[in-house]
Amino acid sequence: MSAGGGGGAGGGAQKGGGSARPSGEAFWWALFSAGGVMAALFVPAFVIVTGFLLPAGDEMVAAERAAAFAQAAGWWPVKVALLGVITLSLFHCMHRIRHLLMDVGMRRYAGALKLPCYGGALALSGWAAWVLWGI
Amino acid sequence: MSENATITLELFRYHPETDSEPRYQSYEVPYDEDWVVLDAINWIKDHVDGTVTHRWSCRMGVCGSCGMMVNGEPKLTCAAFLKDYYPRPVRVDPLVNFPVERDLVVSMDGFMDKLEAVKPYIIRDDVNDTSQGEYRQTPAELARYKQFSMCINCMLCYAACPVVGHEEEFLGPAALALGHRYNKDSRDQGQSERLEVMLSSEAMWGCTFVGECTVVCPKHVDPAGAIQQAKAVGAQEFFKRFVMPKGAGS
Ligand code: SF4
Ligand code: FES
Numbered sequence: 370m371s372a373g374g375g376g377g378a379g380g381g382a383q384k385g386g387g388s389a390r391p392s393g394e395a396f397w398w399a400l401f402s403a404g405g406v407m408a409a410l411f412v413p414a415f416v417i418v419t420g421f422l423l424p425a426g427d428e429m430v431a432a433e434r435a436a437a438f439a440q441a442a443g444w445w446p447v448k449v450a451l452l453g454v455i456t457l458s459l460f461h462c463m464h465r466i467r468h469l470l471m472d473v474g475m476r477r478y479a480g481a482l483k484l485p486c487y488g489g490a491l492a493l494s495g496w497a498a499w500v501l502w503g504i
Numbered sequence: 505m506s507e508n509a510t511i512t513l514e515l516f517r518y519h520p521e522t523d524s525e526p527r528y529q530s531y532e533v534p535y536d537e538d539w540v541v542l543d544a545i546n547w548i549k550d551h552v553d554g555t556v557t558h559r560w561s562c563r564m565g566v567c568g569s570c571g572m573m574v575n576g577e578p579k580l581t582c583a584a585f586l587k588d589y590y591p592r593p594v595r596v597d598p599l600v601n602f603p604v605e606r607d608l609v610v611s612m613d614g615f616m617d618k619l620e621a622v623k624p625y626i627i628r629d630d631v632n633d634t635s636q637g638e639y640r641q642t643p644a645e646l647a648r649y650k651q652f653s654m655c656i657n658c659m660l661c662y663a664a665c666p667v668v669g670h671e672e673e674f675l676g677p678a679a680l681a682l683g684h685r686y687n688k689d690s691r692d693q694g695q696s697e698r699l700e701v702m703l704s705s706e707a708m709w710g711c712t713f714v715g716e717c718t719v720v721c722p723k724h725v726d727p728a729g730a731i732q733q734a735k736a737v738g739a740q741e742f743f744k745r746f747v748m749p750k751g752a753g754s
Binding site for chain 1: 666667670671703705706709712713714735736738739741742743
């Protein structure tokens with residue numbers, strides 16, 4: 370490492386003062402955090418249930434099971450729950466991707482990245498809602 | 505290991521008043537398996553080259569002044585044993601992410617400003633006079649912040665954190681953990697004042713949860729954990745202000 374190092378800790382910090390504006394990052398972080406719980410707890414459960422347990426064993430029985438599951442997904446409280454899990458997981462994922470891009474050198478574009486990242490999460494959530502609506 | 509075993513230390517050298525560029529200088533140091541990297545540097549300074557400049561004081565992991573990069577990793581040199589590197593050479597650099605003052609000594613100014621910014625002291629609206637006795641605290645109340653109060657300001661976490669290197673506004677692991685430590689102190693009433701600072705743009709939200717601060721911390725402060733907790737407090741605060749906006753911070 371060269372003398373002079375990075376700018377970081379050598380630079381001044383803003384001194385305390387009542388004028389600092391609370392950042393909207395809090396909002397995105399809250400979605401990220403809630404989505405983290407969803408992605409860690411429910412998504413793996415869904416993968417296990419729909420990917421392994423439902424199709425396991427005898428084909429006819431599996432088909433019946435899958436049909437019963439699909440019918441449950443047509444029930445609106447289930448749709449809402451599924452949409453919640455999907456939407457929050459998407460925001461979690463896109464927030465992580467945005468910060469990953471910031472870590473690999475795109476910190477300057479932190480603001481601009483919000484549109485593709487959170488906009489993408491919103492668009493995919495809209496698509497999920499549309500698909501769920503159609504069930 | 506022979507009687508006269510030695511180990512090579514490559515020290516980062518830079519004297520800004522005479523050197524146009526930093527360079528590395530190698531020294532052969534007697535190898536003793538009880539020695540730490542700091543002992544070897546002190547031996548060089550005492551016996552070979554008095555111009556080597558480094559900071560140290562307690563030699564027992566308490567003062568936090570001997571932090572340097574040892575083979576690329578931020579370490580307290582008084583706790584980094586030569587035997588963990590022998591027989592390979594040991595390269596010692598000043599902590600990264602800080603401006604170098606001279607040789608292995610870095611400038612702490614920005615770090616001190618950041619510590620100061622989080623108001624690391626107990627803030628009270630009402631100050632009891634001493635005749636009323638102390639502010640009592642239960643063991644459970646102490647336990648809520650004790651871990652975060654163990655910091656020795658060694659700055660290893662700043663050298664380990666990639667965000668510190670990229671984002672000037674980021675207060676950094678130790679300062680955020682310290683701010684959180686006072687926010688969790690039952691005797692304190694200054695949380696909203698501190699949050700004004702901590703929640704502003706990139707001061708805390710710059711953290712991308714890399715977690716290296718917690719890995720390198722010699723005191724098990726877990727600054728990454730403190731920052732996560734502080735973010736949760738910050739998010740609650742955000743929604744609170746959204747639901748019931750109040751005037752300029754009180
Ligand atoms: S939090 Fe740990 S690594 Fe960071 S300055 Fe304090 S003691 Fe050192
Ligand atoms: S000399 Fe005090 S912590 Fe290493």
